[in-house]
Amino acid sequence: xxxxxxxxxxxxxxxxxxxxxxxxxxxxxxxxxxxxxxxxxxxxxxxxxxxxxxxxxxxxxxxxxxxxxxxxxxxxxxxxxxxxxxxxxxxxxxxxxxxxxxxxxxxxxxxxxxxxxxxxxxxxxxxxxxxxxxxxxxxxxxxxxxxxxxxxxxxxxxxxxxxxxxxxxxxxxxxxxxxxxxxxxxxxxxxxxxxxxxxxxxxxxxxxxxxxxxxxxxxxxxxxxxxxxxxxxxxxxxxxxxxxxxxxxxxxxxxxxxxxxxxxxxxxxxxxxxxxxxxxxxxxxxxxxxxxxxxxxxxxxxxxxxxxxxxxx
Amino acid sequence: xxxxxxxxxxxxxxxxxxxxxxxxxxxxxxxxxxxxxxxxxxxxxxxxxxxxxxxxxxxxxxxxxxxxxxxxxxxxxxxxxxxxxxxxxxxxxxxxxxxxxxxxxxxxxxxxxxxxxxxxxxxxxxxxxxxxxxxxxxxxxxxxxxxxxxxxxxxxxxxxxxxxxxxxxxxxxxxxxxxxxxxxxxxxxxxxxxxxxxxxxxxxxxxxxxxxxxxxxxxxxxxxxxxxxxxxxxxxxxxxxxxxxxxxxxxxxxxxxxxxxxxxxxxxxxxxxxxxxxxxxxxxxxxxxxx
Numbered sequence: 001x002x003x004x005x006x007x008x009x010x011x012x013x014x015x016x017x018x019x020x021x022x023x024x025x026x027x028x029x030x031x032x033x034x035x036x037x038x039x040x041x042x043x044x045x046x047x048x049x050x051x052x053x054x055x056x057x058x059x060x061x062x063x064x065x066x067x068x069x070x071x072x073x074x075x076x077x078x079x080x081x082x083x084x085x086x087x088x089x090x091x092x093x094x095x096x097x098x099x100x101x102x103x104x105x106x107x108x109x110x111x112x113x114x115x116x117x118x119x120x121x122x123x124x125x126x127x128x129x130x131x132x133x134x135x136x137x138x139x140x141x142x143x144x145x146x147x148x149x150x151x152x153x154x155x156x157x158x159x160x161x162x163x164x165x166x167x168x169x170x171x172x173x174x175x176x177x178x179x180x181x182x183x184x185x186x187x188x189x190x191x192x193x194x195x196x197x198x199x200x201x202x203x204x205x206x207x208x209x210x211x212x213x214x215x216x217x218x219x220x221x222x223x224x225x226x227x228x229x230x231x232x233x234x235x236x237x238x239x240x241x242x243x244x245x246x247x248x249x250x251x252x253x254x255x256x257x258x259x260x261x262x263x264x265x266x267x268x269x270x271x272x273x274x275x276x277x278x279x280x281x282x283x284x285x286x287x288x289x290x291x292x293x294x295x296x297x298x299x300x301x302x303x304x305x306x307x308x309x310x311x312x313x
Numbered sequence: 314x315x316x317x318x319x320x321x322x323x324x325x326x327x328x329x330x331x332x333x334x335x336x337x338x339x340x341x342x343x344x345x346x347x348x349x350x351x352x353x354x355x356x357x358x359x360x361x362x363x364x365x366x367x368x369x370x371x372x373x374x375x376x377x378x379x380x381x382x383x384x385x386x387x388x389x390x391x392x393x394x395x396x397x398x399x400x401x402x403x404x405x406x407x408x409x410x411x412x413x414x415x416x417x418x419x420x421x422x423x424x425x426x427x428x429x430x431x432x433x434x435x436x437x438x439x440x441x442x443x444x445x446x447x448x449x450x451x452x453x454x455x456x457x458x459x460x461x462x463x464x465x466x467x468x469x470x471x472x473x474x475x476x477x478x479x480x481x482x483x484x485x486x487x488x489x490x491x492x493x494x495x496x497x498x499x500x501x502x503x504x505x506x507x508x509x510x511x512x513x514x515x516x517x518x519x520x521x522x523x524x525x526x527x528x529x530x531x532x533x534x535x536x537x538x539x540x541x542x543x544x545x546x547x548x549x550x551x552x553x554x555x556x557x558x559x560x561x562x563x564x565x566x567x568x569x570x571x572x573x574x575x576x577x578x579x580x581x582x583x584x585x586x587x588x589x590x591x592x593x594x595x596x597x598x599x600x601x602x603x604x
Contacts, residue, residue: 034509035427042418043433045478048459050440053451060451118318119338126341128590129349135586138540139556140575143563144356147572153368155355161371187352195597206317213321222319248446251540255560270446277450278545290447301442 057294060287077288081276089264090272093178094247097268100182101246106239109190113197114223127198131191138188142255145184146171149256171257174265181266185252193238200234201227233307240304244297250274269293353579360384360573367569380569387574390566395551396558397581403543403554404536406470407477411532412525414478419487420513424499434488437481446541452476453545472546473536480535483528490524491517527596530589537582 157167277286
């Protein structure tokens, strides 16, 4: 225990014998008390608003609460949730959303970073631009998209028309609504990832590209054989983070399509949790569904923690 | 170590390469401006249109009508001043709580190293593994009836401030920075008779200004952008945040007034970003992978 090994050097006692052991303990005790005093405020907040709710999440999932009294119901909540017709739709929407978000939300910022990194001019301006939407309040950004998507007076259909493409019912068509949500969410959130990729790109040693060019590698082969392997760690961390974040998506569909969307096409797992808890007051079902999501994401979280340790070393 | 672009510099030095560089730079600048600034222009300009023009098909790129009073109407009808002040109050209160409690905790874990400190840090970091949205339900139930003190924090700023302290990521960033402060520096002060609080105040905090900046930005932006938590815990319209307040009024006002309100709501963070962009963007990459 480091706290004890750094205790003050032995005190010389008047009679020249070994120092009195008890004299050291008050110092160590006081040091520990002070240290815990510094920790106290944060630990209390964690205990009440983090650790206790974590335990409670597990308890709630196996309980039924009616008029303030909780009874154990075993797996009943899980059965209720699994028998809900929206259950499978919510999971398949969430997985589809995650897949789309990986294609768009993961690839687009990487390509944007590759492009920005190619130019010696205007880099500051381009970086500023991609990060602007991140600073908007989400309600402003989402409602702006709702307006852009509007089939009647929206700008998007007008632009498509100018390119000779047919107008679409972006948020009203069950086949398009999820894609529309992902596009809005990518626009809103890609700035952070782009800047992180840019920093990673700028740490690639130039000699590697020179060596690849001597071997006659073209643009795509350089990206494939140098850029991607050199940024692999950052890329996989961002990939995991993207999966963890998009599996929990709530605000974008909630504001764009009211949550469920046309024919339930944008109902996500977290929206279903929200409905159970705050529309139907069924906290047990909400907790049971939450626990399923938690188990699924635990694997991704563990991989993330392991990889970020590797990055720190 | 020199960094390089994908296109070999030698090719850019040739006249044709230089022309291609300029052309593609122009293309990229225009494209990025249209994609990222275009929607914001559309927002601000639509806020100036009259009620007819704003919902007209086809939409107009340049407003044909000019009604700047939409902005004053939005300000009054949606009571944006109250929403703005509320949000500021919550954000800076959360910042104060995090700066005091999280800095103290990180300092203790890094430099004072109490018994069980490692276990406590581990339990704090473990909260990062739990998906935030899963915890919302039990956290909400906790706020309704806080254990031991038996208080209901609904509609109280404490419902925002206290949970914001449980920011394990900020504690982790602070602790990692404090770890890099040489022990000798603190030992010397300790020899001169300075206590832990004085060492924190006079030595650790002044060195830690960059990381304190990063953590502060994360703290304020976190509250500013949050939606679900304030929607649940602050149902009273007079106490809502900008995000929640605008959302709950969005169906009751004309489109042009709503759009003007969205423009106004976007301005504070955009201005802060333009002023502190260097700190924010370097903090983002220095602070690791949160974005």
